[in-house]
Every structure is written in structure tokens, then in C-alpha cells.
Amino acid sequence: MDISPHKVAYVIVRARELGAKVGRWDTPSDDADGDTILESRPSDGTGRELQSFIRGLNEDEKAALVAIMWIGRETFDDYAEAFETAKQEAIGPTDKYLLGIPLLADYLEDGLESLGVDTSEIEDEIYRKV
Numbered sequence: 001m002d003i004s005p006h007k008v009a010y011v012i013v014r015a016r017e018l019g020a021k022v023g024r025w026d027t028p029s030d031d032a033d034g035d036t037i038l039e040s041r042p043s044d045g046t047g048r049e050l051q052s053f054i055r056g057l058n059e060d061e062k063a064a065l066v067a068i069m070w071i072g073r074e075t076f077d078d079y080a081e082a083f084e085t086a087k088q089e090a091i092g093p094t095d096k097y098l099l100g101i102p103l104l105a106d107y108l109e110d111g112l113e114s115l116g117v118d119t120s121e122i123e124d125e126i127y128r129k130v
Contacts, residue, residue, distance in 0.1 A: 001115065002083060003064035007057070008108055009122040011065065011098075014050040015105040047099070054095035062094040063087040069104065072111030079115060 054062065067082035076082035098104055112119055 001064055001068070001079065001117070003057070003061040003068075005112065005117050005119050006122050007061065008065065008068060008112060009119040010053065010126055011050065012105045012108050012119065013123055013126045014053070015099075015108070018047055018050060018099070051095040051099065054098060055093070057094075059087070059090070063090060065098065065108070066090075066094060068111035068115070069098065069101065069107045070111070071114050072107035072109065073101075077114070 054065070057065065063083055063086040066086035067076070067079060070076045070082045070086070071079060076085070101107065109119070
């Protein structure tokens with residue numbers, strides 16, 4: 001692979017956190033407390049942090065992330081083919097493309113599993129740090 005499993009695991013963890021957010025159910029202020037941790041609020045930096053992380057990857061890592069997602073989504077079954085296609089078809093920001101995909105974390109995890117990579121321990125380590 002052209003990206004470390006640790007970087008993919010980080011995206012998985014953050015995408016799961018982002019996917020768990022729900023619409024706000026209280027007044028329009030942006031005051032947050034322990035009861036509102038799962039609400040999507042302007043002050044929540046989870047999405048911006050994940051976008052920034054993906055933007056910071058080099059072009060091969062971005063293509064690899066897309067390729068792994070495609071394998072997990074069963075669009076491709078061959079990593080080399082998926083990787084080359086991702087490099088050739090990269091026309092827009094990778095972060096916007098990936099973050100617009102429902103079930104991104106699941107597809108990445110399934111893609112890694114298809115490639116024989118288990119990131120469960122890495123994900124646990126990242127969750128403990130977050």
C-alpha cells in the first residue's frame with residue numbers, strides 16, 4: 001500500500017466520530033457542554049481536522065486512501081488497478097470527495113480487511129488518545 005495503516009486508521013476513527021454527530025436539538029446558540037457532545041455544532045472541529053489531515057497527505061497517499069475505500073465499497077478488487085485509477089481520475093479535492101461518501105469509515109475498514117490489514121489495535125490506540 002502507498003499509505004500507512006496508521007494513517008488510514010486515523011481517518012477511520014475520525015470519520016466514525018463525524019458520522020456519529022447529529023443535528024442540534026436545542027436553541028441556536030453554539031454553547032456546548034457534556035450533554036451536547038454528539039451534536040453537530042460550528043465550534044466542533046472534527047470535520048475541519050479530518051479535512052486538514054486528508055489535505056496534508058501526499059498525492060500517492062490520497063490516491064491510496066481512495067483506492068482502499070473503493071475496494072471496501074467493492075468498486076474494485078485489485079489494489080494496483082484502484083490506485084492507478086484514483087491517481088488518473090483525481091480532479092477535485094480528495095477530502096471533499098471522501099467526506100461526501102456515506103459509510104466512509106466502514107468502506108475503509110472493509111478495504112483494509114480485503115487487503116489483509118487489521119487496524120483494530122491501531123484504532124483502539126487512537127481512540128484512547130482522542
